[in-house]
Amino acid sequence: xxxxxxxxxxxxxxxxxxxxxxxxxxxxxxxxxxxxxxxxxxxxxxxxxxxxxxxxxxxxxxxxxxxxxxxxxxxxxxxxxxxxxxxxxxxxxxxxxxxxxxxxxxxxxxxxxxxxxxxxxxxxxxxxxxxxxxxxxxxxxxxxxxxxxxxxxxxxxxxxxxxxxxxxxxxxxxxxxxxxxxxxxxxxxxxxxxxxxxxxxxx
Amino acid sequence: xxxxxxxxxxxxxxxxxxxxxxxxxxxxxxxxxxxxxxxxxxxxxxxxxxxxxxxxxxxxxxxxxxxxxxxxxxxxxxxxxxxxxxxxxxxxxxxxxxxxxxxxxxxxxxxxxxxxxxxxxxxxxxxxxxxxxxxxxxxxxxxxxxxxxxxxxxxxxxxxxxxxxxxxxxxxxxxxxxxxxxxxxxxxxxxxxxxxxxxxxxx
DNA sequence: TATTCTAGATTGAACGCTCATTCTATGTTA
DNA sequence: TAACATAGAATGAGCGTTCAATCTAGAATA
Numbered sequence: 028x029x030x031x032x033x034x035x036x037x038x039x040x041x042x043x044x045x046x047x048x049x050x051x052x053x054x055x056x057x058x059x060x061x062x063x064x065x066x067x068x069x070x071x072x073x074x075x076x077x078x079x080x081x082x083x084x085x086x087x088x089x090x091x092x093x094x095x096x097x098x099x100x101x102x103x104x105x106x107x108x109x110x111x112x113x114x115x116x117x118x119x120x121x122x123x124x125x126x127x128x129x130x131x132x133x134x135x136x137x138x139x140x141x142x143x144x145x146x147x148x149x150x151x152x153x154x155x156x157x158x159x160x161x162x163x164x165x166x167x168x169x170x171x172x173x174x175x176x177x178x179x180x181x182x183x184x185x186x187x188x189x190x191x192x193x194x195x196x197x198x199x200x201x202x203x204x205x206x207x208x209x210x211x212x213x214x215x216x217x218x219x220x221x222x223x224x225x226x227x228x229x230x
Numbered sequence: 231x232x233x234x235x236x237x238x239x240x241x242x243x244x245x246x247x248x249x250x251x252x253x254x255x256x257x258x259x260x261x262x263x264x265x266x267x268x269x270x271x272x273x274x275x276x277x278x279x280x281x282x283x284x285x286x287x288x289x290x291x292x293x294x295x296x297x298x299x300x301x302x303x304x305x306x307x308x309x310x311x312x313x314x315x316x317x318x319x320x321x322x323x324x325x326x327x328x329x330x331x332x333x334x335x336x337x338x339x340x341x342x343x344x345x346x347x348x349x350x351x352x353x354x355x356x357x358x359x360x361x362x363x364x365x366x367x368x369x370x371x372x373x374x375x376x377x378x379x380x381x382x383x384x385x386x387x388x389x390x391x392x393x394x395x396x397x398x399x400x401x402x403x404x405x406x407x408x409x410x411x412x413x414x415x416x417x418x419x420x421x422x423x424x425x426x427x428x429x430x431x432x433x
Numbered sequence: 434t435a436t437t438c439t440a441g442a443t444t445g446a447a448c449g450c451t452c453a454t455t456c457t458a459t460g461t462t463a
Numbered sequence: 464t465a466a467c468a469t470a471g472a473a474t475g476a477g478c479g480t481t482c483a484a485t486c487t488a489g490a491a492t493a
Contacts, residue, residue: 147259202398202404203394
């Protein structure tokens with residue numbers, strides 16, 4: 028049964044790859060992309076350092092895979108949002124979850140690391156910008172639906188501006204959780220919700 | 231004249247220190263805290279690697295000094311704001327400058343690097359959080375003045391919530407400039423100004 | 434003024450270590 | 464047996480850091 032055996036191999040290899048990515052994500056979170064070593068990652072993944080190179084060409088490829096994996100979650104979330112029934116209500120309700128998510132210091136650290144790396148590594152920048160573009164498109168469609176349901180007729184530029192402000196708001200949370208870890212999360216959630224509401228209800 | 235000679239020495243040493251910090255900031259911007267080496271920094275500063283250790287105990291001390299220096303600018307800006315005549319108007323006007331500043335990719339990269347480092351390095355985290363606290367206090371006093379001039383009587387928690395939303399908005403810009411470098415800056419400025427206006431005019 | 438003294442500025446080589454990566458050899462499985 | 468999985472040692476480069484040796488320029492001395 029050659030098909031099944033090849034499938035098994037593929038599955039096993041894929042599992043091993045995932046194991047490396049998981050270990051790498053943890054190491055990157057703890058020490059940063061350049062602070063984490065292959066030795067640390069391999070130890071955390073339970074295999075030899077050399078063996079890592081059976082699955083990834085080099086360290087940068089691991090970084091790129093982590094970045095891509097992290098941004099996939101972002102795309103999935105924005106797609107879910109667009110599929111909701113009452114989109115306007117969903118946007119504000121899901122905002123609460125989204126805010127809580129962004130305020131988790133464990134994930135925030137890695138996301139900031141990714142952004143900082145994107146500022147100097149063109150390979151990472153490309154991945155990040157591609158995901159951002161897809162996310163903005165999805166969010167723009169969502170906002171357009173909300174606005175036209177409320178009787179507004181906006182041009183593209185206006186919608187794009189609203190998307191940027193919304194994105195700014197969400198991404199700022201990543202820094203807040205680190206700069207002020209004792210912040211009142213509940214109050215911040217309702218503050219953000221208020222800001223979103225007045226954003227989408229503006230003239 | 232022993233006093234003058236000692237002063238000269240002190241000035242020279244301080245200049246040399248600053249020279250190192252300037253070179254380090256550039257290297258950190260280009261390669262990150264852990265990607266930049268002492269050899270690179272010393273070369274960029276025009277001195278030997280060993281000589282750096284006359285001015286700083288180790289690499290982490292350089293990082294800490296860069297962080298402290300970067301955050302000083304933040305504190306200065308928030309102090310200036312509080313000293314303005316019509317504070318409310320000043321806040322919105324200065325926001326334009328502030329947004330443009332945050333959107334400069336050269337500085338944004340270093341600031342994100344600092345935040346990411348703060349997420350895992352307690353020494354850096356302490357510096358960052360101290361500066362954030364001072365900044366929030368200053369901003370809270372500013373907002374309180376604006377609100378009470380407009381006839382609102384807010385409790386501390388409400389003001390703190392507004393401060394957090396404002397901070398979230400500004401800090402989000404650091405990520406936007408990297409994730410979407412072609413964004414329409416003019417439109418984003420007015421979008422942010424609108425959000426600030428409705429934030430400080432809320433019920 | 435000419436000479437010596439001195440203390441800080443500065444260098445460049447050297448240290449021990451860790452890095453990312455490669456290579457070789459040995460299991461393992463089908 | 465053939466192909467893949469895995470380990471672990473080896474490699475050369477680069478790391479942060481130290482240190483003994485020089486340079487420099489002003490102070491003290493004569």
